[in-house]
Amino acid sequence: MLFLIGGVFQIGHALIMSMKAFTEIATPPEIFASVGQLLVFAGLLGVYFTLVDETPRLVRAGGLCVALGVAGFTAITVGTLAEFGGIDPPGWFGVFTLFGIVGIVPGFFLFGAATLRADAHSRTVGLLLIAPALVFLALIATVLIFGTSPPTGLVMGSGLALTYLAIGYSLRPEFALADDPTSVGDATAS
Numbered sequence: 001m002l003f004l005i006g007g008v009f010q011i012g013h014a015l016i017m018s019m020k021a022f023t024e025i026a027t028p029p030e031i032f033a034s035v036g037q038l039l040v041f042a043g044l045l046g047v048y049f050t051l052v053d054e055t056p057r058l059v060r061a062g063g064l065c066v067a068l069g070v071a072g073f074t075a076i077t078v079g080t081l082a083e084f085g086g087i088d089p090p091g092w093f094g095v096f097t098l099f100g101i102v103g104i105v106p107g108f109f110l111f112g113a114a115t116l117r118a119d120a121h122s123r124t125v126g127l128l129l130i131a132p133a134l135v136f137l138a139l140i141a142t143v144l145i146f147g148t149s150p151p152t153g154l155v156m157g158s159g160l161a162l163t164y165l166a167i168g169y170s171l172r173p174e175f176a177l178a179d180d181p182t183s184v185g186d187a188t189a190s
Contacts, residue, residue, distance in 0.1 A: 002043030003168030009036025010161035062110030069103010
């Protein structure tokens, strides 16, 4: 459920980026992306507990990355809220973005790899957990080559929204049962 809600927040981010890209409407400081990412990280905590017994090293390393991501996106959220109050965060505050990148890129790669190695979730979930890392790597490459822009935020925010919504949908119990009849949630499997 947290992945679905996080995906909806990413849609909010994409909508604000589309307003910035294609209209002259003034937009408030954008908080949807960081709050959505925090919700998704909380959703990964649920995945953590289903995987830790089967792939402890991978999932613990992923959990450490996600913990750094939580610290980064919490700071980013606080900084954005300060902007609402008219307070500009200091210049060094951008370092927290690096923590967020560590949470997303290696964190999702490790959780995806752990899911693919374990039997707790379907291969579909494992592959979908790798997708946010790939989208974020594309975002990093795009920003390094072309710089930041609202259209980039729109495209990448939409990509993250779609991946989070797909993960959330795939983790729903009824989908897991249809995808894998021997799923952990299947009370009739022996």
